[in-house]
Amino acid sequence: MAEIVLLLVIEKIGVALANGAAHQAGTQFSRYATRLIELQGSMGRVVRELRIIHDVLFQMDIRNRHNQVYEGWLDEVRKVAHGMEDMVDEYMYQVGREHDTGCCFYLKKGLRKPRSLLSLNQISSKVKEIEKDLAHLSEMKKQWVPMINNEDTSSLNYMIKKSQDLANISRSLDDEDLVGVDENRGKLEQWLGSDDVECSLITLTGMGGLGKTALASNVYRKEREKFQCHAWVSISQTYSREDVLRNIIKELFKDTTSGPSNIAAMDITSLQETLKRYLGEMKYLIILDDVWTPDAFEDLSRSLVCNGKGSRLIITTRQGDVAALASQGHILTLEPLPxxxxxxxxxxxxxxxxxxxxxxxxxxxxxxxxxxxxxxxxxxxxxxxxxxxxxxxxxxxxxxxxxxxxxxxxxx
Structure with missing residues (x-):
């Protein structure tokens, strides 16, 4: 990421301008004293500009990252930062190559040898160009890179995609990555396999990153074949009831050849009726991942019939009011690892x-x-x-x- 590049370059410039390095540079290159002073001045101005850019990036909401103009500007920042890193390496190699003792020897060991040596004059000229490039990029940002409104559609789509990506990562975690979940996994498997014929609602709750999705997915893969049909769907903060119902139907019929052929054309009423008819005689397992509001569950629950077949619903959520919807005694609260x-x-x-x-x-x-x-x-x-x-x-x-x-x- 650009921020890592900037931090690295800022750190390197700080090393290059350290008192010990500057002193040795002055004694070894006394005939270039004026050029060195100019060069170090330019490097100081570059590092101040980079710090400001870094602080701006630090403050920007991550949703702004989906803006194409912003991403193009950020790519140019990366290129300039990499160019400055090369110049710092050139400068430090020049400073330290004639003395392999003391401060510069230590610094030199942490730097890579440049592919081709440049003179101090060349380095100074290139750093001045970089200084101008950074000033130009700052002006470009003011003129062409708008701060995106928080309600911007592309920003919202980006956050939805990011949430889905993280959920997919959670679902793909290996068994060995599920640490400290044995007790909760045992309870979940017990509730799914109980002889209770009533349809029960199980909720997994806790803050983001605790592994709710990972645990639900792990148990789902092992237990789903014990049910006549099963489905996994993600809900997230912004959802379409029609899309969720379509996805449930697609999941339920995924391994069969008898599914409805016109799912895409169905309206909300047809989707609800199709789901009710199919689930009416089935022992089903359905996972609703990442539910944010009780209303979201209520919207969907009208289509999920309770048929006395021992069906099970599992909800993962960060919200306490959603977790409270669970059947009595069927809430799993995940905690951070000790x-x-x-x-x-x-x-x-x-x-x-x-x-x-x-x-x-x-x-x-x-x-x-x-x-x-x-x-x-x-x-x-x-x-x-x-x-x-x-x-x-x-x-x-x-x-x-x-x-x-x-x-x-x-x-x-």
Whole structure:
């Protein structure tokens, strides 16, 4: 993401302008003293501009990210930031290459050798160009990149898609990623398999990221064949009753050849009647994932008949008033993972190839700090652990990810 690029470049410029580096540069390149002062001044102005851009991105609502004009502007920011990173590496290599001791030797080890050496004059000229490019990008943003109204349709569609993507990730989690759910899974399986012939409503509740969808999906895959028909549909904050009913019907008939052929053309009344007729004689299992309001369930429940066949409905929700709709004694409240289980899951995802998923000692403090930001949420731990698994196992890389993580959690 552009924000990570900006943080990296800002950090590198700070290193380049550090007192020790500037002092050694002055002694080694005294004949370029004026050019060095100009170059360091330009780098200082660039870093201030980058900080402002970073702060602007930090404040922007994530829904603005779906705007095509904004994305084009952001891509240009990335290109300029990468160009500045190259110039900082060139500058630091020039500063440190003649002295492999002291401050510059330390700095040089953390930088990559440039593909081709540029003179300080060339570096200075290119940094001035970058300075102009950033000023131009700032003007472009004021002129062409509007802040999108919160009610903008494309923003709303983006948030819906994002919610669906996260739900799909949750549904695809492996059994090994479901940590600390044994008791709740046992209760859920027991309620689904009970001899009670009355149709019962089960609710799974808790804040986002606790694994409600993952747990429901895990049990659904194992238990659905015990029912005559089954369906899984996502509701989300904005839903169309007709679309949801169509999706339920499609799911119910997915593995049969006898389904209605004109589902797409049915109006709301036809959809309701078709669903009632089919479910009337069936023992069914239906999952309504991510229900936000009691009204949303009431809209749909009129079509979900109670037929004395032992059918089951499962709702996942963040809302207490929705969870309260459950049949008596059939609410599962998920809680964040305790520290020990959260650590086990984090290490399992971050260090899958290490013996017993052991965390290297030099990464332990940073790993604990990263994990603390996940707040015990399994989905966050799995996502971040999977990211760390494919990154370099170095203190520098872990620190960079840790520094950026607060922004990511806030906006995603």
């Amino acid at each position: 520290e020990d289980k959260a650590w086990d899951l984090f290490c399992k995802k971050s260090f899958p190839k290490e013996t017993n998923h052991h965390c290297p000692e030099e990464l332990r403090l940073l790993s604990e700090e990263i994990l603390s930001k996940c707040k015990g949420l399994p989905l966050a731990i799995v996502s971040i652990g999977s990211l760390l698994h494919v990154r370099e196992k170095t203190v520098e890389e872990w620190k960079r990810i840790n520094d950026q993580l607060s922004w990511e959690i806030l906006n995603n």
